[in-house]
Amino acid sequence: MEGFLQALAAGLLIGAVYGLMCVGLGLIFGVMRVINFAHGDFMMLGMYTAFYLFTAAGVQSLFGNAVGPFVSILLAGPVLAVFGYFVHRALISHVSGTRTASLEGEGHYAQLILTLGIALILQNGGLIVFGSVLASIRTPLSSSAWELGPFFDISIFLNKARSIDMIVSLIMMILLSLLITRTRIGKSLRAAADNPTAATYMGIDVDRAHRTAFALGCGITAIAGGLLATNYPFHPFVGLEYVIVMYAGVVLGGMGSIIGAFWGGMTIGLVQQMSTLILPTQLQNAAIFAVFLLIIFFRPQGFFGRMVERT
Protein backbone atom coordinates (compact mmCIF):
# COMPACT_ATOMS: atom_id res chain seq x y z
CA MET A 1 0.00 0.00 0.00
CA GLU A 2 2.72 2.42 0.95
CA GLY A 3 4.65 1.61 -2.21
CA PHE A 4 1.54 2.15 -4.29
CA LEU A 5 0.80 5.58 -2.80
CA GLN A 6 4.43 6.56 -3.12
CA ALA A 7 4.45 5.59 -6.81
CA LEU A 8 1.14 7.39 -7.34
CA ALA A 9 2.54 10.57 -5.81
CA ALA A 10 5.71 10.32 -7.87
CA GLY A 11 3.61 9.73 -10.99
CA LEU A 12 1.47 12.79 -10.36
CA LEU A 13 4.53 14.95 -9.79
CA ILE A 14 6.36 13.89 -12.94
CA GLY A 15 3.09 13.62 -14.90
CA ALA A 16 2.34 17.32 -14.45
CA VAL A 17 5.72 18.22 -15.95
CA TYR A 18 5.28 15.72 -18.81
CA GLY A 19 1.85 17.23 -19.33
CA LEU A 20 3.29 20.71 -19.73
CA MET A 21 5.95 19.35 -22.09
CA CYS A 22 3.27 17.68 -24.25
CA VAL A 23 1.13 20.82 -24.26
CA GLY A 24 3.95 22.74 -25.96
CA LEU A 25 3.98 20.23 -28.80
CA GLY A 26 0.19 19.85 -28.77
CA LEU A 27 -0.24 23.59 -29.26
CA ILE A 28 2.00 23.56 -32.33
CA PHE A 29 0.37 20.47 -33.79
CA GLY A 30 -3.15 21.63 -32.92
CA VAL A 31 -2.84 25.05 -34.51
CA MET A 32 -0.44 24.38 -37.39
CA ARG A 33 -0.89 20.66 -38.13
CA VAL A 34 2.90 20.52 -38.47
CA ILE A 35 4.71 17.46 -37.14
CA ASN A 36 7.72 18.95 -35.42
CA PHE A 37 10.40 16.30 -34.96
CA ALA A 38 12.77 18.90 -33.55
CA HIS A 39 10.59 19.65 -30.56
CA GLY A 40 12.63 17.49 -28.19
CA ASP A 41 15.72 19.38 -29.28
CA PHE A 42 14.05 22.72 -28.65
CA MET A 43 13.47 21.35 -25.16
CA MET A 44 17.16 20.41 -24.91
CA LEU A 45 18.03 24.00 -25.81
CA GLY A 46 15.64 25.15 -23.09
CA MET A 47 17.48 22.96 -20.56
CA TYR A 48 20.87 24.37 -21.51
CA THR A 49 19.50 27.91 -21.58
CA ALA A 50 18.20 27.52 -18.03
CA PHE A 51 21.52 25.87 -17.04
CA TYR A 52 23.65 28.72 -18.37
CA LEU A 53 21.32 31.43 -17.11
CA PHE A 54 21.71 29.87 -13.67
CA THR A 55 25.44 29.18 -13.63
CA ALA A 56 26.93 31.77 -15.96
CA ALA A 57 24.49 34.67 -16.23
CA GLY A 58 24.39 35.56 -12.55
CA VAL A 59 20.98 34.21 -11.59
CA GLN A 60 22.65 31.93 -9.02
CA SER A 61 24.37 34.78 -7.20
CA LEU A 62 21.26 36.97 -7.42
CA PHE A 63 18.61 34.50 -6.23
CA GLY A 64 20.61 31.77 -4.45
CA ASN A 65 20.61 28.02 -4.88
CA ALA A 66 17.00 27.32 -3.97
CA VAL A 67 15.06 29.96 -5.94
CA GLY A 68 17.69 30.61 -8.59
CA PRO A 69 17.08 27.46 -10.69
CA PHE A 70 13.38 28.19 -11.00
CA VAL A 71 13.99 31.81 -11.97
CA SER A 72 16.39 30.63 -14.71
CA ILE A 73 13.88 28.03 -15.90
CA LEU A 74 11.10 30.59 -16.17
CA LEU A 75 13.45 32.94 -18.03
CA ALA A 76 14.43 30.17 -20.47
CA GLY A 77 10.79 30.07 -21.65
CA PRO A 78 10.76 33.54 -23.27
CA VAL A 79 14.28 32.98 -24.66
CA LEU A 80 13.18 29.82 -26.48
CA ALA A 81 9.92 31.48 -27.55
CA VAL A 82 11.95 34.16 -29.32
CA PHE A 83 14.18 31.46 -30.82
CA GLY A 84 11.11 29.54 -32.00
CA TYR A 85 9.64 32.71 -33.47
CA PHE A 86 12.70 33.21 -35.67
CA VAL A 87 12.99 29.54 -36.63
CA HIS A 88 9.39 29.70 -37.81
CA ARG A 89 9.98 32.94 -39.66
CA ALA A 90 13.18 31.78 -41.35
CA LEU A 91 12.38 28.12 -42.02
CA ILE A 92 9.06 26.58 -40.98
CA SER A 93 6.88 29.26 -42.58
CA HIS A 94 8.27 28.28 -46.00
CA VAL A 95 6.78 24.80 -45.77
CA SER A 96 3.58 25.46 -43.80
CA GLY A 97 0.61 27.78 -43.48
CA THR A 98 -0.93 29.64 -46.40
CA ARG A 99 2.06 29.00 -48.66
CA THR A 100 1.40 25.28 -48.77
CA ALA A 101 -2.35 25.20 -48.08
CA SER A 102 -3.13 24.45 -51.73
CA LEU A 103 -0.37 21.85 -52.24
CA GLU A 104 -0.97 18.13 -52.20
CA GLY A 105 -0.47 16.83 -48.67
CA GLU A 106 -0.27 20.44 -47.49
CA GLY A 107 3.51 20.37 -47.54
CA HIS A 108 3.80 17.59 -44.94
CA TYR A 109 6.73 15.88 -46.69
CA ALA A 110 8.76 19.05 -46.68
CA GLN A 111 7.83 19.64 -43.05
CA LEU A 112 9.06 16.20 -42.00
CA ILE A 113 12.38 16.63 -43.75
CA LEU A 114 12.87 20.18 -42.51
CA THR A 115 12.10 19.46 -38.85
CA LEU A 116 14.26 16.31 -38.93
CA GLY A 117 17.05 18.44 -40.38
CA ILE A 118 16.61 21.05 -37.66
CA ALA A 119 16.71 18.26 -35.07
CA LEU A 120 20.02 16.94 -36.43
CA ILE A 121 21.55 20.41 -36.51
CA LEU A 122 20.46 21.20 -32.96
CA GLN A 123 21.70 17.84 -31.62
CA ASN A 124 25.10 17.98 -33.26
CA GLY A 125 25.43 21.74 -32.83
CA GLY A 126 24.66 21.14 -29.15
CA LEU A 127 27.41 18.55 -29.01
CA ILE A 128 29.93 21.04 -30.42
CA VAL A 129 28.88 23.94 -28.21
CA PHE A 130 27.91 22.24 -24.94
CA GLY A 131 30.06 19.10 -25.09
CA SER A 132 28.97 15.59 -24.22
CA VAL A 133 29.39 15.82 -20.43
CA LEU A 134 26.12 15.33 -18.54
CA ALA A 135 24.80 18.56 -17.07
CA SER A 136 22.09 19.17 -14.50
CA ILE A 137 20.45 22.06 -12.72
CA ARG A 138 21.06 21.04 -9.15
CA THR A 139 19.31 22.64 -6.26
CA PRO A 140 19.49 21.55 -2.62
CA LEU A 141 15.74 20.92 -2.99
CA SER A 142 16.42 18.06 -5.40
CA SER A 143 17.77 15.92 -2.58
CA SER A 144 15.31 16.70 0.18
CA ALA A 145 11.68 15.79 0.68
CA TRP A 146 8.53 16.82 2.48
CA GLU A 147 6.86 14.16 4.54
CA LEU A 148 3.13 13.84 4.07
CA GLY A 149 1.35 12.12 6.91
CA PRO A 150 1.60 9.79 8.67
CA PHE A 151 -1.96 8.73 7.90
CA PHE A 152 -2.67 5.31 9.41
CA ASP A 153 1.06 4.70 9.78
CA ILE A 154 1.75 5.52 6.13
CA SER A 155 3.99 8.45 5.24
CA ILE A 156 4.50 9.68 1.73
CA PHE A 157 7.67 11.52 0.84
CA LEU A 158 7.48 14.24 -1.78
CA ASN A 159 10.73 15.39 -3.32
CA LYS A 160 10.81 19.16 -2.81
CA ALA A 161 12.19 20.05 -6.25
CA ARG A 162 9.69 17.79 -8.01
CA SER A 163 6.83 19.21 -5.97
CA ILE A 164 7.77 22.74 -6.98
CA ASP A 165 8.15 21.51 -10.57
CA MET A 166 4.58 20.28 -10.43
CA ILE A 167 3.27 23.54 -8.96
CA VAL A 168 5.07 25.58 -11.64
CA SER A 169 3.66 23.26 -14.35
CA LEU A 170 0.12 23.59 -13.05
CA ILE A 171 0.38 27.39 -12.84
CA MET A 172 1.72 27.52 -16.41
CA MET A 173 -1.08 25.24 -17.55
CA ILE A 174 -3.76 27.41 -15.93
CA LEU A 175 -2.27 30.56 -17.45
CA LEU A 176 -2.13 28.91 -20.87
CA SER A 177 -5.75 27.70 -20.71
CA LEU A 178 -6.85 31.19 -19.76
CA LEU A 179 -4.89 32.57 -22.69
CA ILE A 180 -6.41 30.06 -25.11
CA THR A 181 -10.00 30.27 -23.91
CA ARG A 182 -10.40 33.85 -22.75
CA THR A 183 -8.22 36.19 -24.79
CA ARG A 184 -8.67 37.50 -28.31
CA ILE A 185 -5.27 36.07 -29.31
CA GLY A 186 -6.16 32.64 -27.94
CA LYS A 187 -9.51 32.56 -29.69
CA SER A 188 -7.98 33.63 -32.98
CA LEU A 189 -5.41 30.80 -32.62
CA ARG A 190 -8.27 28.33 -32.23
CA ALA A 191 -10.14 29.85 -35.17
CA ALA A 192 -7.02 29.60 -37.34
CA ALA A 193 -6.69 25.95 -36.29
CA ASP A 194 -10.34 25.17 -37.01
CA ASN A 195 -10.51 26.67 -40.47
CA PRO A 196 -7.57 28.70 -41.83
CA THR A 197 -9.50 29.92 -44.88
CA ALA A 198 -12.48 31.20 -42.90
CA ALA A 199 -10.05 32.75 -40.40
CA THR A 200 -8.49 34.71 -43.27
CA TYR A 201 -11.97 35.93 -44.23
CA MET A 202 -12.31 37.25 -40.66
CA GLY A 203 -9.14 39.29 -41.08
CA ILE A 204 -6.95 36.91 -39.03
CA ASP A 205 -3.40 36.63 -40.37
CA VAL A 206 -3.06 32.84 -40.27
CA ASP A 207 0.70 32.81 -40.77
CA ARG A 208 1.11 35.18 -37.85
CA ALA A 209 -1.17 32.99 -35.74
CA HIS A 210 1.06 30.01 -36.60
CA ARG A 211 4.16 31.93 -35.61
CA THR A 212 2.58 32.83 -32.28
CA ALA A 213 1.64 29.20 -31.66
CA PHE A 214 5.11 27.96 -32.59
CA ALA A 215 6.84 30.49 -30.31
CA LEU A 216 4.47 29.72 -27.44
CA GLY A 217 4.90 25.97 -27.92
CA CYS A 218 8.70 26.25 -27.85
CA GLY A 219 8.64 28.47 -24.76
CA ILE A 220 6.30 26.14 -22.85
CA THR A 221 8.30 23.03 -23.65
CA ALA A 222 11.52 24.84 -22.71
CA ILE A 223 10.10 25.55 -19.26
CA ALA A 224 9.01 21.91 -18.89
CA GLY A 225 12.52 20.85 -19.94
CA GLY A 226 14.11 23.12 -17.37
CA LEU A 227 11.87 21.66 -14.68
CA LEU A 228 12.84 18.10 -15.66
CA ALA A 229 16.49 19.15 -15.53
CA THR A 230 16.27 19.81 -11.78
CA ASN A 231 16.05 16.03 -11.32
CA TYR A 232 17.35 14.39 -14.44
CA PRO A 233 20.78 15.06 -15.93
CA PHE A 234 20.80 15.98 -19.61
CA HIS A 235 23.04 16.02 -22.68
CA PRO A 236 22.72 17.32 -26.26
CA PHE A 237 20.85 14.20 -27.44
CA VAL A 238 18.34 14.17 -24.62
CA GLY A 239 15.60 15.44 -26.94
CA LEU A 240 15.36 12.02 -28.60
CA GLU A 241 14.41 10.43 -25.29
CA TYR A 242 11.58 12.86 -24.72
CA VAL A 243 10.18 13.54 -28.19
CA ILE A 244 8.64 10.05 -28.36
CA VAL A 245 6.97 10.57 -24.99
CA MET A 246 5.71 13.96 -26.21
CA TYR A 247 4.09 12.45 -29.27
CA ALA A 248 2.58 9.62 -27.26
CA GLY A 249 1.09 12.23 -24.91
CA VAL A 250 -0.32 14.34 -27.73
CA VAL A 251 -1.87 11.31 -29.44
CA LEU A 252 -3.30 9.99 -26.16
CA GLY A 253 -4.87 13.34 -25.39
CA GLY A 254 -6.41 13.54 -28.86
CA MET A 255 -4.65 15.14 -31.79
CA GLY A 256 -5.43 18.82 -31.82
CA SER A 257 -6.65 19.09 -28.24
CA ILE A 258 -4.38 21.30 -26.16
CA ILE A 259 -5.88 20.43 -22.79
CA GLY A 260 -5.93 16.77 -23.88
CA ALA A 261 -2.16 16.86 -24.40
CA PHE A 262 -1.75 17.74 -20.73
CA TRP A 263 -3.77 14.73 -19.60
CA GLY A 264 -1.90 12.56 -22.10
CA GLY A 265 1.40 13.61 -20.55
CA MET A 266 -0.03 13.09 -17.06
CA THR A 267 -1.11 9.55 -17.99
CA ILE A 268 2.37 8.75 -19.25
CA GLY A 269 3.95 10.03 -16.04
CA LEU A 270 1.59 7.93 -13.94
CA VAL A 271 2.11 4.76 -16.00
CA GLN A 272 5.86 5.23 -15.94
CA GLN A 273 6.02 5.52 -12.15
CA MET A 274 3.36 2.92 -11.35
CA SER A 275 4.94 0.34 -13.63
CA THR A 276 7.98 0.24 -11.35
CA LEU A 277 5.77 -1.49 -8.77
CA ILE A 278 5.49 -4.62 -10.87
CA LEU A 279 8.17 -4.31 -13.54
CA PRO A 280 11.91 -3.72 -13.46
CA THR A 281 12.85 -0.04 -13.99
CA GLN A 282 14.38 -0.79 -17.41
CA LEU A 283 10.91 -1.67 -18.67
CA GLN A 284 9.36 1.71 -17.72
CA ASN A 285 9.24 2.88 -21.32
CA ALA A 286 7.97 -0.46 -22.58
CA ALA A 287 5.12 -0.17 -20.08
CA ILE A 288 4.30 3.32 -21.36
CA PHE A 289 3.84 2.05 -24.88
CA ALA A 290 1.95 -1.07 -23.88
CA VAL A 291 -0.60 1.13 -22.10
CA PHE A 292 -0.49 3.62 -24.96
CA LEU A 293 -1.42 0.93 -27.49
CA LEU A 294 -4.12 -0.38 -25.21
CA ILE A 295 -5.76 3.04 -24.82
CA ILE A 296 -5.51 3.80 -28.53
CA PHE A 297 -7.04 0.42 -29.30
CA PHE A 298 -10.16 1.22 -27.30
CA ARG A 299 -10.28 4.97 -27.90
CA PRO A 300 -8.56 5.77 -31.22
CA GLN A 301 -9.44 9.48 -31.09
CA GLY A 302 -7.65 9.90 -27.73
CA PHE A 303 -9.16 11.31 -24.53
CA PHE A 304 -10.24 14.63 -26.00
CA GLY A 305 -10.42 13.80 -29.70
CA ARG A 306 -12.67 16.11 -31.62
CA MET A 307 -16.26 15.02 -31.37
CA VAL A 308 -17.94 18.30 -32.21
CA GLU A 309 -17.15 18.40 -35.89
CA ARG A 310 -19.97 17.84 -38.28
CA THR A 311 -19.86 17.71 -42.00
Next chain:
Amino acid sequence: MLRIEGLSAGYSAKPVLNDISINVGAGEFVAIVGPNGAGKTTLFKTISGIVKPSGGAITFEGVDLLAVPPPQRAHLGIAHVPEGRQVFPSLTVMENLEMGAMTESGRRDWQTNIERIFEWLPVLKERRDQFAGTMSGGQQQMLAIGRGLASSPKLLMLDEPSMGLAPSTADFIFERLIEIRRQSGLTMLLVEQRVAEALESADHGYVLEAGHVVLEGNNDTLRADDRVRKAYLGM
Protein backbone atom coordinates in the same frame (compact mmCIF):
# COMPACT_ATOMS: atom_id res chain seq x y z
CA MET B 1 -18.06 50.54 -54.23
CA LEU B 2 -16.70 47.26 -55.63
CA ARG B 3 -15.51 47.36 -59.22
CA ILE B 4 -14.23 44.26 -60.99
CA GLU B 5 -12.73 44.79 -64.44
CA GLY B 6 -11.61 42.17 -66.91
CA LEU B 7 -10.91 39.64 -64.17
CA SER B 8 -9.50 36.23 -65.13
CA ALA B 9 -8.56 33.56 -62.63
CA GLY B 10 -8.24 29.81 -62.27
CA TYR B 11 -6.45 26.90 -60.69
CA SER B 12 -3.13 25.87 -62.26
CA ALA B 13 -3.64 25.75 -66.02
CA LYS B 14 -7.41 25.59 -65.96
CA PRO B 15 -9.05 29.02 -66.26
CA VAL B 16 -12.33 29.37 -64.37
CA LEU B 17 -13.08 33.06 -64.80
CA ASN B 18 -12.74 34.76 -68.18
CA ASP B 19 -12.68 38.53 -68.46
CA ILE B 20 -15.37 39.17 -65.86
CA SER B 21 -16.56 42.72 -65.18
CA ILE B 22 -18.94 43.39 -62.32
CA ASN B 23 -19.90 46.58 -60.58
CA VAL B 24 -21.50 46.90 -57.14
CA GLY B 25 -22.61 50.40 -56.16
CA ALA B 26 -22.95 51.59 -52.55
CA GLY B 27 -26.23 50.44 -51.03
CA GLU B 28 -26.99 48.05 -53.89
CA PHE B 29 -28.05 44.43 -53.62
CA VAL B 30 -26.40 42.60 -56.49
CA ALA B 31 -27.00 38.93 -57.30
CA ILE B 32 -24.75 36.72 -59.40
CA VAL B 33 -26.59 33.63 -60.58
CA GLY B 34 -25.60 30.68 -62.67
CA PRO B 35 -25.24 26.91 -62.67
CA ASN B 36 -22.77 24.78 -60.74
CA GLY B 37 -19.20 25.25 -61.91
CA ALA B 38 -19.83 28.64 -63.50
CA GLY B 39 -17.06 30.17 -61.34
CA LYS B 40 -19.20 31.93 -58.73
CA THR B 41 -17.26 30.70 -55.71
CA THR B 42 -13.93 31.25 -57.44
CA LEU B 43 -14.98 34.86 -58.03
CA PHE B 44 -15.60 35.32 -54.30
CA LYS B 45 -12.33 33.61 -53.40
CA THR B 46 -10.51 35.94 -55.75
CA ILE B 47 -12.12 38.97 -54.11
CA SER B 48 -11.04 37.64 -50.69
CA GLY B 49 -7.55 36.82 -51.91
CA ILE B 50 -7.59 33.03 -51.52
CA VAL B 51 -7.29 32.62 -55.31
CA LYS B 52 -4.78 34.77 -57.20
CA PRO B 53 -6.11 36.22 -60.47
CA SER B 54 -4.16 35.90 -63.72
CA GLY B 55 -5.41 39.20 -65.07
CA GLY B 56 -7.74 42.12 -64.50
CA ALA B 57 -8.34 44.50 -61.63
CA ILE B 58 -10.48 44.71 -58.49
CA THR B 59 -10.97 48.02 -56.69
CA PHE B 60 -12.87 48.50 -53.45
CA GLU B 61 -13.75 52.10 -52.63
CA GLY B 62 -10.95 53.24 -54.91
CA VAL B 63 -8.34 50.94 -53.27
CA ASP B 64 -6.54 48.45 -55.51
CA LEU B 65 -7.67 45.28 -53.73
CA LEU B 66 -5.15 43.00 -55.41
CA ALA B 67 -2.33 44.92 -53.69
CA VAL B 68 -3.87 44.29 -50.26
CA PRO B 69 -2.77 41.07 -48.46
CA PRO B 70 -5.75 38.67 -48.02
CA PRO B 71 -6.13 38.94 -44.21
CA GLN B 72 -6.15 42.73 -44.49
CA ARG B 73 -9.10 42.77 -46.87
CA ALA B 74 -11.62 42.09 -44.09
CA HIS B 75 -10.31 45.17 -42.33
CA LEU B 76 -11.26 47.32 -45.33
CA GLY B 77 -14.90 46.39 -44.74
CA ILE B 78 -15.45 43.26 -46.82
CA ALA B 79 -17.26 40.44 -45.02
CA HIS B 80 -17.24 37.06 -46.76
CA VAL B 81 -19.91 34.56 -45.73
CA PRO B 82 -18.36 31.50 -47.38
CA GLU B 83 -19.90 28.63 -49.28
CA GLY B 84 -20.78 25.76 -47.00
CA ARG B 85 -20.94 28.10 -43.98
CA GLN B 86 -17.47 27.29 -42.64
CA VAL B 87 -18.17 28.32 -39.06
CA PHE B 88 -15.46 27.48 -36.50
CA PRO B 89 -16.78 24.15 -35.16
CA SER B 90 -14.87 24.01 -31.86
CA LEU B 91 -15.70 27.60 -30.94
CA THR B 92 -18.98 28.59 -29.34
CA VAL B 93 -21.56 30.71 -31.15
CA MET B 94 -20.46 33.76 -29.17
CA GLU B 95 -16.78 33.11 -29.93
CA ASN B 96 -17.59 32.73 -33.63
CA LEU B 97 -19.28 36.12 -33.55
CA GLU B 98 -16.24 37.56 -31.74
CA MET B 99 -14.02 36.24 -34.54
CA GLY B 100 -16.23 38.13 -36.97
CA ALA B 101 -15.51 41.23 -34.93
CA MET B 102 -11.73 41.03 -35.35
CA THR B 103 -11.79 44.19 -37.47
CA GLU B 104 -11.30 47.60 -35.90
CA SER B 105 -14.83 48.72 -36.74
CA GLY B 106 -16.21 45.40 -35.51
CA ARG B 107 -14.54 45.91 -32.14
CA ARG B 108 -15.75 49.50 -31.91
CA ASP B 109 -19.39 48.67 -32.68
CA TRP B 110 -19.45 45.31 -30.87
CA GLN B 111 -22.26 46.16 -28.44
CA THR B 112 -24.66 47.64 -31.01
CA ASN B 113 -23.80 44.96 -33.57
CA ILE B 114 -24.40 42.07 -31.23
CA GLU B 115 -27.79 43.45 -30.16
CA ARG B 116 -28.87 43.86 -33.77
CA ILE B 117 -27.58 40.43 -34.78
CA PHE B 118 -29.47 38.80 -31.91
CA GLU B 119 -32.59 40.71 -32.90
CA TRP B 120 -32.33 39.62 -36.54
CA LEU B 121 -31.25 36.04 -35.81
CA PRO B 122 -32.67 35.19 -32.37
CA VAL B 123 -31.56 31.56 -32.59
CA LEU B 124 -27.98 32.75 -32.11
CA LYS B 125 -28.91 34.35 -28.80
CA GLU B 126 -30.60 31.17 -27.59
CA ARG B 127 -27.58 29.10 -28.51
CA ARG B 128 -24.84 31.57 -27.68
CA ASP B 129 -22.80 29.08 -25.59
CA GLN B 130 -23.26 26.07 -27.86
CA PHE B 131 -20.35 24.78 -29.96
CA ALA B 132 -20.95 25.85 -33.54
CA GLY B 133 -20.06 22.39 -34.87
CA THR B 134 -23.02 20.83 -33.06
CA MET B 135 -25.65 23.07 -34.67
CA SER B 136 -27.86 22.23 -37.64
CA GLY B 137 -27.00 23.45 -41.13
CA GLY B 138 -29.57 26.24 -41.05
CA GLN B 139 -28.38 27.46 -37.67
CA GLN B 140 -24.78 27.35 -38.86
CA GLN B 141 -25.77 29.40 -41.90
CA MET B 142 -27.37 32.01 -39.66
CA LEU B 143 -24.22 32.03 -37.55
CA ALA B 144 -22.08 32.52 -40.66
CA ILE B 145 -24.25 35.50 -41.62
CA GLY B 146 -24.15 36.88 -38.07
CA ARG B 147 -20.38 36.45 -38.02
CA GLY B 148 -20.14 38.46 -41.24
CA LEU B 149 -22.35 41.21 -39.83
CA ALA B 150 -20.27 41.39 -36.63
CA SER B 151 -17.39 42.96 -38.54
CA SER B 152 -19.44 46.11 -39.30
CA PRO B 153 -18.89 45.51 -43.00
CA LYS B 154 -19.42 47.98 -45.83
CA LEU B 155 -19.97 45.07 -48.21
CA LEU B 156 -21.49 41.70 -47.26
CA MET B 157 -20.62 38.90 -49.69
CA LEU B 158 -22.87 35.84 -49.43
CA ASP B 159 -21.85 32.63 -51.16
CA GLU B 160 -24.88 30.37 -51.65
CA PRO B 161 -26.57 30.84 -48.29
CA SER B 162 -29.23 28.29 -49.31
CA MET B 163 -26.79 25.48 -50.10
CA GLY B 164 -27.69 22.14 -48.56
CA LEU B 165 -30.67 23.51 -46.63
CA ALA B 166 -34.30 22.42 -46.59
CA PRO B 167 -36.40 24.68 -48.85
CA SER B 168 -38.30 26.14 -45.91
CA THR B 169 -35.04 26.96 -44.08
CA ALA B 170 -33.61 28.52 -47.24
CA ASP B 171 -36.77 30.63 -47.62
CA PHE B 172 -36.42 31.79 -44.03
CA ILE B 173 -32.79 32.79 -44.59
CA PHE B 174 -33.72 34.79 -47.72
CA GLU B 175 -36.48 36.51 -45.80
CA ARG B 176 -33.98 37.39 -43.02
CA LEU B 177 -31.47 38.76 -45.53
CA ILE B 178 -34.11 41.02 -47.08
CA GLU B 179 -35.12 42.23 -43.62
CA ILE B 180 -31.48 42.88 -42.63
CA ARG B 181 -30.97 44.81 -45.85
CA ARG B 182 -34.17 46.84 -45.37
CA GLN B 183 -33.17 47.85 -41.84
CA SER B 184 -29.45 48.44 -42.35
CA GLY B 185 -29.17 49.55 -45.98
CA LEU B 186 -26.07 47.34 -46.22
CA THR B 187 -24.48 46.74 -49.63
CA MET B 188 -24.78 43.06 -50.50
CA LEU B 189 -23.31 40.82 -53.14
CA LEU B 190 -25.04 37.46 -53.39
CA VAL B 191 -24.08 34.36 -55.33
CA GLU B 192 -26.90 31.85 -55.75
CA GLN B 193 -28.14 28.82 -57.58
CA ARG B 194 -31.71 29.49 -56.49
CA VAL B 195 -32.15 31.96 -59.30
CA ALA B 196 -35.79 32.91 -58.76
CA GLU B 197 -35.33 33.95 -55.13
CA ALA B 198 -32.02 35.66 -55.82
CA LEU B 199 -33.36 37.77 -58.67
CA GLU B 200 -36.48 38.61 -56.75
CA SER B 201 -34.56 40.10 -53.83
CA ALA B 202 -31.79 41.84 -55.78
CA ASP B 203 -31.69 45.24 -57.50
CA HIS B 204 -29.25 44.15 -60.14
CA GLY B 205 -28.14 40.80 -61.47
CA TYR B 206 -25.45 39.07 -63.46
CA VAL B 207 -25.74 35.67 -65.10
CA LEU B 208 -22.47 33.75 -65.01
CA GLU B 209 -21.99 30.73 -67.27
CA ALA B 210 -18.73 28.80 -67.74
CA GLY B 211 -16.66 31.72 -66.50
CA HIS B 212 -18.30 34.43 -68.63
CA VAL B 213 -20.87 37.06 -67.77
CA VAL B 214 -23.51 36.20 -70.36
CA LEU B 215 -26.17 38.63 -69.24
CA GLU B 216 -26.59 41.53 -66.86
CA GLY B 217 -29.31 43.95 -65.99
CA ASN B 218 -31.72 45.06 -63.33
CA ASN B 219 -34.15 42.76 -61.67
CA ASP B 220 -37.01 43.28 -64.16
CA THR B 221 -34.90 43.02 -67.31
CA LEU B 222 -33.39 39.72 -66.21
CA ARG B 223 -36.65 38.20 -65.15
CA ALA B 224 -38.21 39.23 -68.43
CA ASP B 225 -35.35 37.74 -70.46
CA ASP B 226 -36.41 34.68 -72.42
CA ARG B 227 -33.26 32.69 -71.77
CA VAL B 228 -33.37 33.29 -68.03
CA ARG B 229 -37.05 32.37 -67.95
CA LYS B 230 -36.46 29.14 -69.82
CA ALA B 231 -33.18 28.01 -68.29
CA TYR B 232 -33.52 29.11 -64.69
CA LEU B 233 -37.05 30.05 -63.82
CA GLY B 234 -38.72 27.14 -65.55
CA MET B 235 -41.32 29.30 -67.23
